[in-house]
Amino acid sequence: MKDFLRELDQKGKLKRVSKELSTDLEISSVLFALQDQAMLFERVSESHLSAAGNIYATPELMKLGLDIPQGQELAEFAGNSIAAPASIKGHVSSFDNSAWDYNVQADLKELPILKHYDKEAGNYITAGIVAAKFPGTDLENLSFHRMLVLSKNKLAARIVPRHLDQIAREMDRQKVPVSIVIGPPPAVFLAASLQTEYGLSEYKIANKMMDQKLELNTSELNDIAVPTDSEIVLEGYLDYQELTKEGPFVDLTGTYDDIREQPVITIQRMHYRKDSVYQIVLAGSKEHALFMGLPQELKIRNVLSRSIPKIRGINLTPSGNGYFHCVVSIEKANDGDGKTAIMNCLASSHPLKLVIAVDIDVDPFNLSDVEWALATRFQADRGLVQVNGARGSSLDPSSGKSAVTSKLGLDATLPLKGDKSKFERAKITLSPVAASVISAAS
Template sequence: MLREILQIFKELIVIKEPVKKELELTKYLLKYRDRPVLFENVDGWKVAGNIWSTRDRIARFLNTDRVKLLHLIAEAMEDPSPYKTVESASFMENSTRDFSLLELPVPKYYPKDGGPYFTSAMVIAKDENGFVNMSFHRMMVRDDKTAAIRLVPRHLYAMWKEKADKGEELDVRIVVGNPIHLLLAGATSTAYGVSELEIASKLSELSFGKPLEVLELNGIPVPVESEFVFEAKITPELVEEGPFVDITGTYDRVRKQPLVVFERLYHVDEPVFHALLPGGYEHFMLMGLPKEPQIYASVKRVVPKVHGVRLTEGGAMWLHAVVSITKQHEGDGKNAILAAFAGHPSLKHVVVVDEDINIYDDREIEWAIATRFQADRDLVIVPNARGSSLDPSAQKSLTAKWGIDATKPLDRKEEFERAKL
């Protein structure tokens, strides 16, 4: 599936010469940050990175545009639809217990990384009530068959903890190499009981006119489009995980995290391994895009006309945002700032602009700040608020949030209009 997807991108960079998975692969991904790269030979395997590194490329693949992309993701999150279970999948053509994680093209991206890291892997688990969860988790390879998995206290953590407290292992499937509708779904934050597979199915229906297809692999549904699939168990045992470069491009600390035991490998013929560069544009897109609908919905509750939301690449698509509104009352800009912070608690900085500003153009945003903002009346500061643990400047996740109201005063709008022909 990934090979076919890559071939439709005219901007694809193909690296034919052998490339080492330790550090050398990273150099190419940094060189071509916004272009998809296909490596033909990484220790004998095919590897791709930067596949979904631009908003426009993602939108084109999903048959929409960058403005409507937010609404497409929002609809899938708000109204998931059932997936379709089928009897066969291409990854079943190759199955073995005789494999080594150390022989797979799992990269070591940066010199201080704790080891080779799965970065694009999603973990699928089913609880005792039949709820299926799919979520992203980085995994540091330790030896031939084990890795340390980073679990933040959310749904998969809750599933694992329930088992671990009884001294039991959690049965999971780990998938690598998936198209963007699956990746976006896996990156969403939903209520427990809402399956990310059903969000992916709705995205598939909206974009391609058909539901997501899955194969029941020993009781757990797995997307048939996956390139690599592992049967694995997350054990109660804790081991050291890290250091690892996170979305801000800085090293995360070492923690005690659960040990994963990999038991069986499945893969398609001539599979393509997805190498997701930590702190790269693709990482930004996958973390940030599912948060934009949440900010949009939060702001729309206080300002009726919201035209768009963009988490900016300069803020790692996590800490900084721009929101476009039409003001109906003075104070709408400041209300929008506070609502944006409520919609995405990790947000640290937000700029609110009028509808005539292109939020995808950093120069227009800066122009709005330069001509429509005065710090003594239009700046909002919220001290000692809960922020992001990924922000190295925060102390114990406490940060000062600040918002800029760069909207025109309603009683003097004509003084702020740009000249037009």
């Protein structure tokens, strides 16, 4: 991560804060107010380490970290990397204590872990990537989990049943060795947010993204590979026999998530350097929405590209938290394509609650254009799709504890046949004189 921070700094894209700020709501309030801005907090009251947040707040920032060419979209790049993971054999060396200034017993109070929102249960690690081995293999799964600090060596981890939970189940809920990585190279951060098939290590995806230049070290205690270029590594074990209350914590929607019984991670060893930078992802921020939305966008793209001849764009709207609402702009080849697109989107991404299908002349990223299409092309008696009782997201406070949701589709596409002239946006031909008047006045 350090290289990326340096690059941001050189390009004038990193806002440095030299005033000392507290981990108790102060740093998070600044990150909340400046959500598009990568920030470095040089002096933190409670720790000798500095902290960085919002560093991948926009797709452009992440693209910079990955050296993605201008024309390529982040989702396309991520999709291509999932399709061609690169083996990491030969890139894993054994742990070198001398590469770190501190190889110490756990004391989480040393790290600038924040309390982010007023009514949260305490201080939470929010950019922690949990690496754990798929049982019986030499391959690591990576996933983000928020972790509440319980004491100097214990964390409560929120684990939605996906791969880490499956690993624990395959191990009969015995202790699962884990290494928590904070501040890895950008590609590892992105890869860890992606949802792939069980058994595929996200390190291979990151290695593909980095042109096979990802360097890993097995961690000291538990033989789990961690990126050499990480800011902080915590080693320990996840234990489903030790459960505790986790929450309240503000999640993606900016609302407080439920308090649940969750497993404890015991940290045995911490590795960091004098100049390590602690990374923060503010929950409910644009950065959080970007990396929660990306895996959903990939699932939607995957299905839509097989069923719809031409797609102009897919917008998981920012106000829908990049997760719940989607606008898809398509070129129809069949009169049913609007509804087909809606059904495919709703089925491929479980959190989606609203899909709006518009014609290819409507920009899905311009929400006033989209509303104009709804106003002039949509009729509820023929364009509405409603599905009740489908799987939703536990993050949606309106879907209740069971996370069962109703889903809505609005088909604002025009029929293929018939007179389209009355649906066209009227234009005014611009003379050179008129253009000069406009440019002088604006």
